[in-house]
Amino acid sequence: MINLGIIGAGYWGPNLVRNFNAHRDCTVLAVADAKPDRREFIQGQYPAVNVIADGFELIGNTRIDAVVIATPVGLHYDLAKCALQAGKHVLLEKPMTASAAQARELIDLAEQKNLRLMVDHTFIYNGAVRKVRQLIDKGEIGDVLYFDSVRVNLGLFQHDVNVIWDLAPHDVSIMDHLMADKAIAVSAIGRKHFSETLEDMAYLTVLFDSTAIAHFHVNWIAPVKVRTTLIGGTRKMVVYDDMESSEKIKVYDKGVELLTDEEARRKILVEYRVGDMTAPKIDSTEALRLMSREFLDAIAEGRAPLTDCHAGYRVVQILEAANRSLADNGKMIPLA
Numbered sequence: 001m002i003n004l005g006i007i008g009a010g011y012w013g014p015n016l017v018r019n020f021n022a023h024r025d026c027t028v029l030a031v032a033d034a035k036p037d038r039r040e041f042i043q044g045q046y047p048a049v050n051v052i053a054d055g056f057e058l059i060g061n062t063r064i065d066a067v068v069i070a071t072p073v074g075l076h077y078d079l080a081k082c083a084l085q086a087g088k089h090v091l092l093e094k095p096m097t098a099s100a101a102q103a104r105e106l107i108d109l110a111e112q113k114n115l116r117l118m119v120d121h122t123f124i125y126n127g128a129v130r131k132v133r134q135l136i137d138k139g140e141i142g143d144v145l146y147f148d149s150v151r152v153n154l155g156l157f158q159h160d161v162n163v164i165w166d167l168a169p170h171d172v173s174i175m176d177h178l179m180a181d182k183a184i185a186v187s188a189i190g191r192k193h194f195s196e197t198l199e200d201m202a203y204l205t206v207l208f209d210s211t212a213i214a215h216f217h218v219n220w221i222a223p224v225k226v227r228t229t230l231i232g233g234t235r236k237m238v239v240y241d242d243m244e245s246s247e248k249i250k251v252y253d254k255g256v257e258l259l260t261d262e263e264a265r266r267k268i269l270v271e272y273r274v275g276d277m278t279a280p281k282i283d284s285t286e287a288l289r290l291m292s293r294e295f296l297d298a299i300a301e302g303r304a305p306l307t308d309c310h311a312g313y314r315v316v317q318i319l320e321a322a323n324r325s326l327a328d329n330g331k332m333i334p335l336a
């Protein structure tokens with residue numbers, strides 16, 4: 001039985017409380033939130049849980065084996081460091097930390113103490129993304145040439161992070177999970193229409209150590225909600241539309257082949273292949289159910305979880321480079 005404490009019960013935290021509470025091999029012993037109304041809400045739903053105000057006090061509870069942190073990102077590092085120092089496994093909400101240096105320090109600490117340090121990259125556990133990963137692993141898509149995502153809607157404006165740090169972690173983590181190539185450089189252009197400090201729309205480009213390329217469009221001021229990703233492979237192409245209720249993934253047997261004779265090559269003559277479209281069946285298990293299961297299993301089995309701290313680090317590294325590029329009008333920033 002794993003005893004768990006959850007810090008932060010704002011918008012996202014209650015989903016974590018609900019999912020962990022549903023696993024039989026774990027007990028949510030305590031939940032901490034600084035706001036009285038959020039504490040009241042949790043206490044009303046879970047009368048047996050010890051609901052307190054301070055996250056650091058929760059970490060001090062010696063009965064707790066593992067801590068889940070769902071506060072704004074600015075607090076992730078301090079709380080996670082304190083929990084790891086106290087010998088507790090940690091699950092951090094995305095993005096892992098506010099800087100790559102903070103993420104690196106937490107990784108070193110977790111390794112020294114042989115503790116699990118995981119990041120909730122929720123979409124990696126989503127049935128649609130799992131299906132695309134299966135198709136790639138089976139070789140059906142071929143080599144991935146590009147990853148192109150649009151995640152736009154009206155609001156919710158965040159007060160502590162810009163639109164890239166708010167919305168892009170999802171798509172960057174999906175890209176990191178699906179692309180075999182290594183990201184080597186990042187460029188971002190954005191605009192602040194309503195704030196002096198925080199961009200509300202941005203375009204982010206990631207280059208790889210191959211000819212592959214990724215592009216992300218994130219926007220808080222779009223009139224409609226769009227959640228679409230195109231993944232182009234040498235064999236097939238995928239359209240992932242998260243707003244679709246039934247056919248979230250469509251796989252197109254379409255592609256382009258360079259003609260091989262000398263004259264055709266010189267003129268870059270290509271042949272288009274147009275085959276069938278299929279919409280594979282997607283497992284609809286709630287992503288957070290699988291994500292929370294993975295954290296508990298990784299603790300029980302003493303192994304790295306699927307979305308481990310290194311995946312968290314790579315995402316933060318890209319977000320950090322994006323901020324530097326935004327400040328320099330889209331300059332290409334190499335990743336260390």
Ligand SMILES: NC(=O)c1ccc[n+]([C@@H]2O[C@H](COP(=O)([O-])OP(=O)(O)OC[C@H]3O[C@@H](n4cnc5c(N)ncnc54)[C@H](O)[C@@H]3O)[C@@H](O)[C@H]2O)c1
Binds near residue numbers: 073
């Ligand atoms: N995985 C996802 O799909 C997903 C979705 C939304 C948000 N998130 C992430 O979850 C985290 C929280 O986001 P949110 O939208 O729920 O924020 P929120 O502001 O709604 O909630 C955060 C809560 O943390 C509490 N808090 C802050 N400091 C505390 C402390 N020291 N001790 C106890 N409580 C404290 C606040 O009172 C607040 O209620 C962020 O990292 C965000 O990026 C993830």
